[in-house]
Amino acid sequence: MTRKFFGTDGIRGLTNSAPMTAETALKVGQAAGAHFLRGDHRHRVVIGKDTRLSGYMMESAMVAGFTSVGMDVVLLGPMPTPAVAMLTRSMRADLGVMISASHNPFADNGIKLFGPDGYKLSDEDELAIEARLEQEPELARPELIGRAKRIDDARGRYIHFAKATFPEQLRLDGLKVVVDCANGAAYHVAPEALWELGAEVIPLGVKPNGTNINDKVGSTYPQVMQETVVGSGAHIGLALDGDADRLIVVDETGTTIDGDQLMALIALDQKRRGTLRGGGLVATVMSNLGLERKLAAEGLELHRTTVGDRYVLEGMREKGCNVGGEQSGHIILADHATTGDGLVAGLQVLAALVEAGKPASELLRQFEPVPQLLRNVRFKGGAPLETDRVKQVIAEAERDLDGNGRLVIRKSGTEPLIRVMAESDDAAQVEAVVARICDAVASV
Template sequence: MSRKFFGTDGIRGRTNEAPMTAEMALRVGQAAGARFLRGDHRHRVVIGKDTRLSGYMMESALVAGFTSVGMDVVMVGPMPTPAIAMLVRSMRADLGVMISASHNPFYDNGIKLFGPDGYKLSDEDEAEIEGMIEAGVELVASEKIGRARRIDDARGRYIHFAKSTFPEHLRLDGLKVVIDCAHGAAYSVAPEALWELGAETVALGVSPNGTNINDGVGSTAPKLLQERVVSEGADIGIALDGDADRVIIVDEKGTVIDGDQLMALIGVSWANSGLLCGDGIVATVMSNLGLERFLASRDLKLIRAAVGDRYVLETMRNGGYNVGGEQSGHIILSDYVTTGDGLVAALQILACLVESGKPASELLRQFEPLPQLLKNVRFDGGQPLEATSVKAAIADGESRLNGTGRILIRKSGTEPLIRVMAEGEDEKLVHEVVDSICDAVKAA
C-alpha cells in the first residue's frame, strides 16, 4: 500500500522541512483525533516524546490539533516509546503518540501513533489518516474543545512495569552494568530500574541537552560503551537508542552483541522453560542465516517478516509467537509488550546472565554468524533499483553466490537510503558482491 507521509515507523523527517513541520503535526493531531473519536465517552490521547529540541514544538502543535477536534490530551514528557504503548492501555486512552526519530540525529523528528490496544496503527488506519490530513477535518464547537494536562508520575509507572517483567526470584546484586541511554528518552527510567533491582550501575548518555541525542552514544554508536565496560571491569553493557525501543548488548570483553544473538538466547531460554509459544521466533529478512540454522538445530523455527518491528509483530500475532525482533535490536516480547522495548529485553538478558552464572562473553555467543555485510547508499530521488545496470549487478551477485548465501536489496522506510545486504560462506565474496551492487546503485 503506497503512503505519502507514513513510512515503516510513522512519519519522520528533518524538522521544519516537509513533512516534519509544526503545521503537519497540527494536521496529524486533528486527523488522528477525528479518526479515533468513537462513542460518547471523553476521548483521551497520551503524548510522549524523546529529548530532541524540536519535541516541544511538535508537542504543542499536536496538542492543538487533538484538542481542536475534542480530544483530551495527557502529556507525559520524555518517555520511551514502549512506555507510551503501555500507558495507552493502562490509562484507557483512545490513542497514543510518541514524538521521536528513534536513532536519527537531533535535527530529525518523527510521529509514531498507537491505537487504544497499545499496538502501532495498521497500514489501513495510517492510509485513512493520510486522506483526512489532505482533506481536512471538521473542528468541534468551542464548548467541546479538549483539555490538556501533564502528569508527573508516568516515569514511576513505567519503571514499575519494566521491573514486573523481571523474574521475581532473581536480583541483580553483585552485577556491574554500564547503561548507555543515548541522551534519549530512557535517560532517567533505565538506570533507575536497574538500580532498584540491585545492580551497580554506571550510566552514560544521561545528560540530554536537546541536541546531543544519539551523538556518539547509544545503540548505533557503541564505541564509548565498549570502552567503559572494559575500563570499569563491568559484567555487561546495555545500549538503548533515542526512544529506547531497541537494545544492543556489550559483553565484559567489549564485544558488541546484536539482536540476532539476543533473540537466540531468549528464544532458547524460554523454550527450555516452557514459555516459548509457536516453537519458534519471528525475525526479519535481515537476520543472519546462522540464526536460522542455530534454531533448526534445536527443533525451533525462524519465521521471517518484512523489515520493521510492526511487521514482525503482525507476523507474531498471526502465528501465535511471543518472541520476535530485528537484528538491529528491536526485540518484542509479546507476553509483556506490544512493541519493541529495549529495557524489557535487556532485563530478560540479565535474568539469563544471573541464572547461568556464566560470563556474558560465553553466554551471549549463541551461534556463529555467517559472514554478512550491509551497506547503505544514499540517493536523491528516482528509482535506482529499476535501472538495468543495477538489476544486472544483482543477478551477477546471485550467480556468484551460487546458492551458498543470499542478497537482499531494499529501500529504507525512514531515510533516503538503499540498503544492500549479502551473506554467505565466503566472506571475501560477500564483500565483492555488496561493493559491486553499491557501485551500480551509485552510478544509477
C-alpha cells in the same frame, strides 16, 4: 493509495522541513483524533516524546490538533516509546503518540501512533488518516474542545512495569552494569530500574540537552560503552537508542552482541522454561543465516518478515509467537509488551546472566554468525533500483549466491538510502557481491 506521509515506522524527516513541520503535526493531530473519535465517551490521547529540541514544538502543535477536534490530551514528557504504548492501554486512551525519530540525529523528528490496544497502527488506519489529511478537519464546538493535562508519575509507572517483567526471585546484586541511554528518552528510567533491582549502575548518555541525542552514544555508537565496560570491569553493557525501543549489548570483553544473538538467547531460555510459543521466533529478512541454523538445530523455526518491527509483530500475531525482533536490536516480547522495548529485553538478558552464572561473553554467543555485510548507499533522487544497469548487477549477484547465501536489497523507509546486504559462508564472495552492487547504485 500512495503513501505521502507514513513510512515503515510512522512519519519521519528533518524538522522544519516538509513533512516534519508544526503545521503537519497539527494536521496529524486533527486527522488521527477525528479517526479515533468513536463512541460517545470522552476521548483521550497520550503523548510522549524523546529529548530532541524540536519535541517542544511538535508536542505543542499536536496538542492543538487533538484538542481542536475534541480529544483530551495526557502529556507524559520524555518517555520511551514502549512506555507510551503501555500507558495508552493502561490509561484506557483511544490513541497514543510518540514524538521521536528513534536513532536518527537530533535535527530529525518523527510521529509514531498507537491504537487503543497499544499496538502500532495498521496500514488501513494509516491510510485512513492520510486521507483525512487532505480534507478540512471537522472542528469541535467551543464547549467540546479538549483539555490537556501533564501527569507527573509516568516515570514511576513505567519503571514499575519494566521491573515486573524481571523474575521476582532474582536480583542484580553484585552485577556491575553500564547502561548507555543515548541522551534520549530512557535517560532517567533505565538507570533507576537497574539500580532498584540491585545492580551497580554506570550510566552513560544521561545528560540530554536537546541536541546531543544519539550523538556518539547509544545503540548506533557503542564505542564509548565498550571502553567503559572494559575500563570499569563491568560484567555487561546495555545500549539503548533515542526512544529506547532498541537494545545492543556489550559483553565484559567489549564485544558487541546484536539482536540476533539476543533473540536466540531469550527464545532458547524460554524453550527451556516451557514458555516459548509458536515453535520458534519471528525476525526479518536481515537476520543472520546462523540464527536460522541454530534454531533449526534446536527444533525451532525462524519466520521471516520484511524489515520493520511492526511487520515482525504482525508475523508474531499470525504465527502465535511470543518472541521476535530485528538484528538491529528491536526485541519484541509479546508476553510483556506490544512493541520493541530495550529496557525490558535487557532485563531478560540480565536474568539469564544471573541464573547461568557465566560470563556474558560465553552466554551471549549462542551461534556462529555466517559472514554478512550490510552497506548503505545514499542516493539523490529517482529510483536507482529500477535502472537496467543496477538490475543486471543484482541478477548476476543472485546467481553467484544461489544455494550458498542470501541477498537482500531494499530502500530505506526513513532516509534516502539503499541498503545492500549479502551473506554467505564465503566472506570474500560477500564482500565482492556487496561492493559490485553498491558501485552500480552509486553510479546512477
